[in-house]
Every structure is written in structure tokens, then in C-alpha cells.
Amino acid sequence: MGSISEQGSNGEIASENIPIVDLSPFTSSESADKSPAARLKAAQDLVRACREVGFVYIKNHGVSASELEQAFTVSKSFYDLPTEEKMRAPHPPGWAVHRGYSWPGLEKVSGALSADDNVEELAAKLREVQDYKESYEVGSENNPDQPNVWPPPEVMPEWRPFMTSFYWTCFEAAKHILRALALGIGLSDENHLLNYHSGDYNQLRLLHYPPIPATAVEGGKFARMPAHTDWSSMTMLFQDDCGGLQVESPSQPGEFIDVAPIPGTCLMNVGDLLMRWSNDYLRSTSHRVQLPPRQDRYTGDERLTRARYSIPYFVTTDPDRVVECLTGRFEGGEKAKYGPITQREYSAMRARMQY
Numbered sequence: 001m002g003s004i005s006e007q008g009s010n011g012e013i014a015s016e017n018i019p020i021v022d023l024s025p026f027t028s029s030e031s032a033d034k035s036p037a038a039r040l041k042a043a044q045d046l047v048r049a050c051r052e053v054g055f056v057y058i059k060n061h062g063v064s065a066s067e068l069e070q071a072f073t074v075s076k077s078f079y080d081l082p083t084e085e086k087m088r089a090p091h092p093p094g095w096a097v098h099r100g101y102s103w104p105g106l107e108k109v110s111g112a113l114s115a116d117d118n119v120e121e122l123a124a125k126l127r128e129v130q131d132y133k134e135s136y137e138v139g140s141e142n143n144p145d146q147p148n149v150w151p152p153p154e155v156m157p158e159w160r161p162f163m164t165s166f167y168w169t170c171f172e173a174a175k176h177i178l179r180a181l182a183l184g185i186g187l188s189d190e191n192h193l194l195n196y197h198s199g200d201y202n203q204l205r206l207l208h209y210p211p212i213p214a215t216a217v218e219g220g221k222f223a224r225m226p227a228h229t230d231w232s233s234m235t236m237l238f239q240d241d242c243g244g245l246q247v248e249s250p251s252q253p254g255e256f257i258d259v260a261p262i263p264g265t266c267l268m269n270v271g272d273l274l275m276r277w278s279n280d281y282l283r284s285t286s287h288r289v290q291l292p293p294r295q296d297r298y299t300g301d302e303r304l305t306r307a308r309y310s311i312p313y314f315v316t317t318d319p320d321r322v323v324e325c326l327t328g329r330f331e332g333g334e335k336a337k338y339g340p341i342t343q344r345e346y347s348a349m350r351a352r353m354q355y
Contacts, residue, residue, distance in 0.1 A: 100149030
């Protein structure tokens with residue numbers, strides 16, 4: 001495992017080969033250069049990062065610092081509640097509906113795919129090492145397949161109104177990224193990718209990694225979040241200053257590099273569906289959460305990890321839109337590598353393994 005850094009254009013420290021892209025030509029309402037040339041350069045820089053690494057830091061992403069600060073504050077307030085209060089908005093049984101509160105050990109993140117005949121056997125094997133985290137999933141109120149699960153107002157009155165609003169704030173930012181990606185890969189219609197995304201089928205996730213004895217993770221009893229790729233079109237990730245996120249090295253497959261939080265940026269990564277959609281032109285990269293670097297604290301002689309909070313926003317196509325490989329636009333990409341598929345079909349295949 002390595003951790004190599006490089007200097008960004010404005011002095012930020014980025015992890016090895018993970019570029020920093022300024023999206024202000026798409027997002028800024030101020031004095032940013034919004035000329036066609038500036039937009040094309042930002043779009044091409046974004047696509048280059050998505051091709052070569054699959055991860056990119058984005059500056060001027062379109063979510064205000066004040067709203068992000070409030071999102072982390074509200075999230076932390078929820079996780080500070082007693083367990084019995086959090087459990088008043090529980091994740092429904094099974095894998096079909098992914099909403100509400102997931103307690104430590106409920107979810108098992110995995111990159112595995114399985115046929116129906118051996119899914120239970122493989123899932124049981126994966127769960128021999130539990131993921132020690134808790135999360136809360138929020139979606140659009142217009143999604144008939146995934147009804148939201150909300151805490152009762154007396155538990156946390158601000159949760160539902162704020163998270164509903166923040167969900168759509170994140171989608172407005174995601175629209176800019178989808179437009180930039182379409183422009184950067186040479187699609188004639190800048191809205192081509194966006195047209196598959198109504199916003200009603202995305203997922204906002206509030207994550208908390210509670211303190212845990214470091215030896216429990218180092219000894220393999222628990223995991224923070226194992227290596228995996230995301231299922232969706234793309235993910236926007238906002239993280240606190242704790243650290244612990246690692247991305248598979250683009251130059252050394254199988255090796256993972258630390259991804260340091262950079263204030264004022266979000267991390268964007270390509271999901272499996274977009275990689276498939278682009279005929280493998282864009283890269284969906286494996287990533288994981290390990291022990292945070294140099295953040296241990298002690299209770300007596302026992303090392304405890306520091307709590308970590310993060311907020312990923314998963315952007316995905318509408319479930320019954322058929323996604324077919326974009327071919328004829330990329331070098332070596334004339335022939336489709338994958339057959340047509342809907343997001344509904346793909347996500348069901350993945351969710352069976354996870355819950």
C-alpha cells in the first residue's frame with residue numbers, strides 16, 4: 001500500500017494521479033470563464049481523469065460550503081442519538097428497498113456478483129467479516145420503488161426537511177458533471193447522459209464509522225468498508241477530515257493509495273453502469289475505507305479509531321431506461337462489449353449480495 005502525493009494547480013495536495021478539476025465554467029454564476037473553450041477544457045480534463053483513474057477531485061462543484069457544513073452537523077446529530085431512537089427509522093428487511101437506518105453489521109459491501117443458485121452461500125461467506133459502520137439512505141419522494149423511511153418528527157424534526165432539500169441540491173450539482181462528461185467524451189448533445197437521469201432514482205447516503213479497536217480491524221474481525229466499485233452512473237463524495245478512504249492505484253493494480261480530504265472539493269468517481277455505458281472508455285475504480293492514518297486514540301492501552309463521517313451521493317439512470325454501449329466515438333470502441341441492460345436489472349443483481 002502506498003501514499004504518494006502531488007501538488008494541485010492552486011497548492012492543494014492530491015493523492016497519486018488523482019487530478020483536481022475546476023468545474024466553474026459549468027457551475028459558477030460569478031466571473032468564471034464560461035466560454036466554449038473553457039467549458040471544453042474543463043470537460044476534457046474531467047474525462048481524462050475518469051479514463052485514467054476513475055476518481056477526480058472537483059472544485060466549484062455547485063454545493064455551497066454552508067449547506068455541506070449543515071449536512072454534516074445534522075448527520076452527526078442523528079448518529080449521536082441513542083440506538084433505540086435511531087431504530088425508529090429502520091432499514092426494511094431484505095435487499096429490495098434500500099432506505100432508512102442501517103445499524104453496524106447489517107450491510108456487507110462487496111464487489112461480488114452471483115447467480116441466483118448460490119447467492120446465499122456466497123453472502124454467508126462474505127459476512128464472516130462484518131462491516132463496522134452505520135448509514136442512513138435517503139431518496140426522492142417520487143420514487144415508487146424505494147419509499148423513504150423517516151425518523152418520527154419527535155425524534156429529529158429537522159431530518160426530513162433538510163435531507164429532502166439536500167438531496168435535490170446534490171442532483172443540481174450532478175447535472176453539471178453529467179453535462180461535462182457528455183461534452184468531454186464528444187457526444188453531440190451535452191444533455192445526452194443527463195436525459196437518462198430524472199433525479200428520482202438517486203441515493204443520498206449519510207455514513208458514520210464509529211470508533212472501533214484498531215486491532216479488531218487489523219486482525220480481520222471487522223472491516224470498515226471492503227474494496228468495491230459503485231453500481232451507479234457516478235458518485236459524488238463529501239468527506240470529513242478524518243481520512244481512511246483508499247483508491248486502487250492506477251499504476252499498480254492491487255495496491256491502494258490514501259485519498260486525502262481536500263477542503264472545498266468533492267470526490268467524483270465513475271460507477272460500473274457508466275463504465276459499461278461508455279464501453280469501458282471510462283473507468284470504475286475499486287476503493288475501500290481502512291483505518292484512518294494517524295488518527296488513533298487510546299482508551300487505556302487500547303487503540304481506538306477516530307469516528308469518520310462521509311456523505312456519498314449516488315447518481316443513477318431511471319430504472320427502466322435501456323442503457324446501450326456508446327460505440328463509434330472512441331478509439332477501439334466501435335464494437336459493443338456489453339448487451340443492453342436496465343439499471344433495475346443490474347442493481348437487483350448487486351443488491352442481493354449486499355443485504
